[in-house]
Amino acid sequence: MKSKFFAKIFGLVCMMLTAVTFNAAAGATLAVAVGCAPGAGAVAGNVLALVGGRLAPAGALRAGVLKEIWTGEMIKAFRTAPEALGWLQRIRSYNQYVENDVIHFTEIGGDPAVLVNNTTYPLNITALTDADKPISLDKFDTEATPVTDDELHAISYDKMASVQERHRDALREKIAQKAIHGIAPDQNATDIPVIKTTGASDGTRLKMTYADLLNLKRQFDKMGVPGKDRILVLCSDHVNDLLETEQKFKEHYNMNPTDGKICRMYSFDIYEYDGTPYFTMSTGKKLAWGAVPAVTDARASVAFYAGRMMKAYGSTNFYHSEASKDPLYHRNLVNFRQWGICLPLTSTKCRAAIVSAPQTA
Structure with a gap:
């Protein structure tokens, strides 16, 4: 009976250590990607998982797969184009210039007229209306x-x-x-x-x-x-x-x-x-x-x-x-x-x- 109990405890400890290792590795990877120290990222990865109640073994896909980590990794890899x-x-x-997945350009409204040797006054007024x-x-x-x-x-x-x-x-x-x-x-x-x-x-x-x-x-x-x-x-x-x-x-x-x-x-x-x-x-x-x-x-x-x-x-x-x-x-x-x-x-x-x-x- 005791052997089963200790075996179960040992299994839980192994699972916990595996989860900590996974979250630390993921956090360190993202930290390096954004220019931070890997040690800080490792700590942050486990803190995020603990706050969300998400500590679990590596490979166990779940809400606690550190969504922010995977999204950050995707952005970094996606913008590094292959050969x-x-x-x-x-x-x-x-x-x-992207805001809410929309990019804004300014459409130039035109150029003013240029008069050569003009003798007629007052000059005409022409508005140059730009548009988003x-x-x-x-x-x-x-x-x-x-x-x-x-x-x-x-x-x-x-x-x-x-x-x-x-x-x-x-x-x-x-x-x-x-x-x-x-x-x-x-x-x-x-x-x-x-x-x-x-x-x-x-x-x-x-x-x-x-x-x-x-x-x-x-x-x-x-x-x-x-x-x-x-x-x-x-x-x-x-x-x-x-x-x-x-x-x-x-x-x-x-x-x-x-x-x-x-x-x-x-x-x-x-x-x-x-x-x-x-x-x-x-x-x-x-x-x-x-x-x-x-x-x-x-x-x-x-x-x-x-x-x-x-x-x-x-x-x-x-x-x-x-x-x-x-x-x-x-x-x-x-x-x-x-x-x-x-x-x-x-x-x-x-x-x-x-x-x-x-x-x-």
């Missing part, structure tokens, strides 16, 4: 992931960290795809060029060549776009076209492990990204966001001037329900919400696209 999204990192962040232009950030939600008590009991790795990483990566990819879609022109227009490829046919479309890249440079020069911070995001089809046909590009093709840049050519910093939007090859028109591409559609390459683009991230929310409140399945449910947006600051003279032309008969 493949170096082009997105070149765009200026407007996070400081609020833009709501896009809302991105991940679908909930179940994490059962049975899983947490059996596994030997940090399931919550694994779930968080996969949700973060899925959010980041979707936001990047929405960003490059918003930057790309809808169709060819004045000072918003959509260039068709002119290379040899691959059986479906015409391949991209250096002549097309030079044409893009010519269009940017004509629009007066500064030579610095010109960004070209090539889709994989166009990268492969150039690797196959252009020896110079093949020699320069070298993914930079720091920012993902392939090279700099014809005044463009060139990146590769396979999440660029689809265009209809025959019309050169961009498909709507979320539209399913047909065989007559192909991914396009997108060029832009970083100085006239903006991005902003709003709030990050962590949601979960507890297994202890689920008598039927004994499972926790976890998902995240991220607010964010990326758009051109002006519609013209700052962006373009290269679209594969369809094979001609």
